[in-house]
Amino acid sequence: MLDYAWIIPALPAVSFFVIMFFGKRAPKHGAEIGIAAVGASFLLSCVAVVEWINRVEDATGGESHGLVALGKSIFAAGGAEHGVAPVVHTLTWWTSGGTEFGVGTTVDGLTVMMMFVVTLISLLVQIYSTAYMHDDRRYTWFFACLSLFTASMLTLVVSENLLQLLVGWELVGLCSFMLIGHWWEDRANSRAAIKAFLTTRVGDIGLMIGVIIMFFAAGTFSIVGINEYALGGEAQHSLLMFGALCLFIGIIGKSGQFPLHTWLPDAMAGPTPVSALIHAATMVVAGVYLGARVYPVLYEGFNIHDGGANFMAIIGGVTILIGALLAFVQRDIKRVLAYSTISQLGYMVMALGVGAWTAAVFHLFTHAFFKALLFLGAGSVSHSGSHHSFDMKSDMGGLRKHMPVTFATFMIGSLALAGIFPLAGFWSKDEILATAGESGFDAFVVVGLIGAVLTAAYMTRCVYLTFFGEYRGHGHPHESPRAITVPLIILSVFSVLAGFANAVPLGIHKFTEWFEPTFAFPHLVHAEFDYSLAIISVAIALVGIGIAASLWFRKEELGPFAGLTKRNALAGRGYTFLENKYYLDFLYENVIVDGIRGGVARAYYWFDQNVIDAVVKGVGRGAARAGRFAYDALDQRVVDGSINAIAAGTGEAGGAVRTVQSGRVQRYALLLFASVGVMALAVFLANVD
Amino acid sequence: MWERDIAFWVIALAMMAAALGVVRSRNVVHAALFLVVVLAGAAAIYILLVAEFVAWVQVLIYIGAVVILFLFGIMLTRAPMGTEEGKLDNDQRWAAGVVALFVLGVLIALLVDAFGGTDIKFTNALVEQGRTRTVSNSLFRDFLVPFEVVSMLLLAALVGAVVLARRD
Amino acid sequence: MDLNAFLILAAVLFCIGIYGVLARRNGVLVLMSVELMLNAVNINLIAFSAYVQDVSGQVFALFVITIAAAEVGVGLAIVMLIYRNLRSPDLDKIDQLKG
The missing domain is CATH 1.20.120.1200 (NADH-ubiquinone/plastoquinone oxidoreductase chain 6, subunit NuoJ)
Structure with a gap:
């Protein structure tokens, strides 16, 4: 299967076309086609995982496949003791000007892990959707989009070179756009879709430039080739730094990092299964995946081995905190989870930034399960408990008696997210913190711990508002159908068990052994299990839960803090600040967009009126004053006359410059051609013999 | 010559x-x-x-x-x-x-x-x-990708022109 | 034959084009002047192609011709839009950016 990895994305791609053309006539309106294709992909991914594990266990590296032999020789020169090379297959896609552009597959531990996660969650989400989207008017189209999304994400995951990865990257963005706007009749939804598309596009520009920089630096688009180049020691450091920076901008856009995170909460306008699949478990981690894929570039470019604060870790750390704080002021359960996703993605990016590659990928792995579980749980609540509303304060509460399965699985997901021993989130979050501490990034350990308290607290609030207290809705809450609860149960099993793949104190390092690259990869620190840190982080999460519980459980509202925002001006202002999402949307929409729309011209006019005129007047006035000062000392007529002339001259010059801003394009063109002519003449005269 | x-x-x-x-x-x-x-x-x-x-x-x-x-x-x-002087030209x-x-x-x-x-x-x-043979060899061998890009550009121009010029 | 003959012909056409772009009021006429400039560039490309005996210049000229066609399409659509909004194809009526 490792050699035929292209089949895995090909199956859902075929299913997309089949559903699109024949879905409406199929007995289940296309759902069964999508589920069958993704199910087959899932089974093949399982085979690929097993084969990869065998390959690693054999540790001989197996027989060389094609290009791998080439890689091996470079690898031998690198001087590492052993390494399992990825299985690479390429075809020439097209040739231009002597450069070959390939298309192919690279399969290594990271790839098979991602394929497993993506296909598993896609499968569960599709099963879930058969019930959740039951009466939707675009039911068939929805399944077609889900299939296309799975195919694009898998293409991104297995791609052999950055160009192919970029194709997958844009395709998942497109699917995200289509699915957020699935109910486009509502204007808010189509606006959210456009916002998501355009915001991630800002990051994509960075990624594209980064890919181009890396191509010209390394002379190839191949991921293995670029990684080898970055580690080869011959790379120019500044080039790597700019490349890493541009690639990282792509990561910021896709993975919802500060300051481009604002699209992710709005993306919750899409159907809930989409939020679970795309905006929690798979697409948003594409950025983290890219970071993990080209890690040597980031590692060398940002000097991660030095142990100092770097751009990546700082962005990750900031994102953890702002995401977690914003989660407190949301009424909409999906928005709480969206901000939580932002915060958890911050953990992954920070982990990459502090050199904890394995921990980052491990957190990606565990987070996919429990966050998908939480989203699907929220969907289940709104489907059967609150009349399709997501408002925790007005339509939920007391649902634990009515929806026992949803409640139990949601609790497991929340505890896993909060990092309570021994659920999945505990192991991965702890590994991030331990590695950060081991590599000397103490400040980021503190940030991570603060994030842990906040996470535990906002999840307690969320669980309380949804499942405890009195029912505030107007429907007849009941448990969801089996198509919804079964995926929840499967995901909660994974949320409990996934962490044990890398339970270091129990002597299990399987995740590290199987999935961490050993080929063309920097030597990273692997932290020993730190019992004190683990105890602190669990204790701190429990404290978070405790505080939140005492606030929300004991009193109906905030307890001693009830009305705090009204009583205390500072707290009130803080709340408003959070409610307005740090005014970032305001900055983007009002200041930047409006500024560009009409403001630049107006700003120039203002500049003209106030600054240039002021300078002109100031010069005139200053000169006049100087003239008066000199009145006694110097000859009155000469000095006065010349000074007046200067003042009047500058004033007229200011006025004359103003007329340049005629607003007429041909006047500007006239100046353009005249100045080009002058410049050409200057260059010519400077170079003529 | x-x-x-x-x-x-x-x-x-x-x-x-x-x-x-x-x-x-x-x-x-x-x-x-x-x-x-x-x-x-x-x-x-x-x-x-x-x-x-x-x-x-x-x-x-x-x-x-x-x-x-x-x-x-x-x-x-x-x-x-018409043929009035200056009607088609501006003042600059x-x-x-x-x-x-x-x-x-x-x-x-x-x-x-x-x-x-x-x-x-x-x-x-x-x-x-x-000779056309030489030009086409160069166009479809060395400049194939720019050629394809230009075809995309033409498509974009077509769509853009339609969007701009239609009445709505 | 002297290379400069072709280049200077192109320069003359180019500058006549500049004059047209700057002095014409009607949008359609401005676009025609732009075509003059593009043709001047094409003559340069072909002349250099013959001078260095490399066919790339001709291929580039083909690209310029293609793009000029696209430019005219979009440009005329814009002129139509101006005409529809201002009831006149005159470019000096558009001065909303006046400072």
Whole structure:
């Protein structure tokens, strides 16, 4: 299967076309086609995982496949003791000007892990959707989009070179756009879709430039080739730094990092299964995946081995905190989870930034399960408990008696997210913190711990508002159908068990052994299990839960803090600040967009009126004053006359410059051609013999 | 090869006169017809330079399509067909003339300095190079990707023009 | 034959084009002047192609012709839009950016 990895994305791609053309006539309106294709992909991914594990266990590296032999020789020169090379297959896609552009597959531990996660969650989400989207008017189209999304994400995951990865990257963005706007009749939804598309596009520009920089630096688009180049020691450091920076901008856009995170909460306008699949478990981690894929570039470019604060870790750390704080002021359960996703993605990016590659990928792995579980749980609540509303304060509460399965699985997901021993989130979050501490990034350990308290607290609030207290809705809450609860149960099993793949104190390092690259990869620190840190982080999460519980459980509202925002001006202002999402949307929409729309011209006019005129007047006035000062000392007529002339001259010059801003394009063109002519003449005269 | 020189000068003078006609004519339709002369002259220059394929593309695309588009544009915007002085020109034509002459002076000085006394040699290799086979080999081998990109650009321009011009 | 003959012809056409772009009021006429400039560039490309005996110049000229066609299409659509909004194809009516 490792050699035929292209089949895995090909199956859902075929299913997309089949559903699109024949879905409406199929007995289940296309759902069964999508589920069958993704199910087959899932089974093949399982085979690929097993084969990869065998390959690693054999540790001989197996027989060389094609290009791998080439890689091996470079690898031998690198001087590492052993390494399992990825299985690479390429075809020439097209040739231009002597450069070959390939298309192919690279399969290594990271790839098979991602394929497993993506296909598993896609499968569960599709099963879930058969019930959740039951009466939707675009039911068939929805399944077609889900299939296309799975195919694009898998293409991104297995791609052999950055160009192919970029194709997958844009395709998942497109699917995200289509699915957020699935109910486009509502204007808010189509606006959210456009916002998501355009915001991630800002990051994509960075990624594209980064890919181009890396191509010209390394002379190839191949991921293995670029990684080898970055580690080869011959790379120019500044080039790597700019490349890493541009690639990282792509990561910021896709993975919802500060300051481009604002699209992710709005993306919750899409159907809930989409939020679970795309905006929690798979697409948003594409950025983290890219970071993990080209890690040597980031590692060398940002000097991660030095142990100092770097751009990546700082962005990750900031994102953890702002995401977690914003989660407190949301009424909409999906928005709480969206901000939580932002915060958890911050953990992954920070982990990459502090050199904890394995921990980052491990957190990606565990987070996919429990966050998908939480989203699907929220969907289940709104489907059967609150009349399709997501408002925790007005339509939920007391649902634990009515929806026992949803409640139990949601609790497991929340505890896993909060990092309570021994659920999945505990192991991965702890590994991030331990590695950060081991590599000397103490400040980021503190940030991570603060994030842990906040996470535990906002999840307690969320669980309380949804499942405890009195029912505030107007429907007849009941448990969801089996198509919804079964995926929840499967995901909660994974949320409990996934962490044990890398339970270091129990002597299990399987995740590290199987999935961490050993080929063309920097030597990273692997932290020993730190019992004190683990105890602190669990204790701190429990404290978070405790505080939140005492606030929300004991009193109906905030307890001693009830009305705090009204009583205390500072707290009130803080709340408003959070409610307005740090005014970032305001900055983007009002200041930047409006500024560009009409403001630049107006700003120039203002500049003209106030600054240039002021300078002109100031010069005139200053000169006049100087003239008066000199009145006694110097000859009155000469000095006065010349000074007046200067003042009047500058004033007229200011006025004359103003007329340049005629607003007429041909006047500007006239100046353009005249100045080009002058410049050409200057260059010519400077170079003529 | 004095025939070539004579041909060149005849074509060149006609082109310059017609180009002046394009920018000075008081009738928009006449300007478009002068443009046809310039474009045909350019095609003739290409033939002089042994670039036959480009010459025919020039005739087909420019004279065949672009000029027709211009005529449609003139018709649809009901441009004044009258002959009143200054109606078609704006108030900065003297400044424009000065700038144009200035740029021309700089360009000619540059060209004389850089390429004075260099000759184009009309060899058999050049004739071979002008053949459509050579051009198409280069176009579809070395420049395949730019070619595809240009086709995308044309599509984008098509969509853009439709979006801009439709009434809604 | 002298290379400069072609280059200077192109320079003259180019500058006549500049004059037209700057001095014409009607949008359609401005676009025609742009075509003059593009043709001047094409003559340069073909002349250099013959001078260095490399076919790339001709291929580039083909690209320029293609893009000029696209430019005219979009440009005329814009002129139509101006005409529809201002009831006149005159470019100096558009001065909303006046400072």
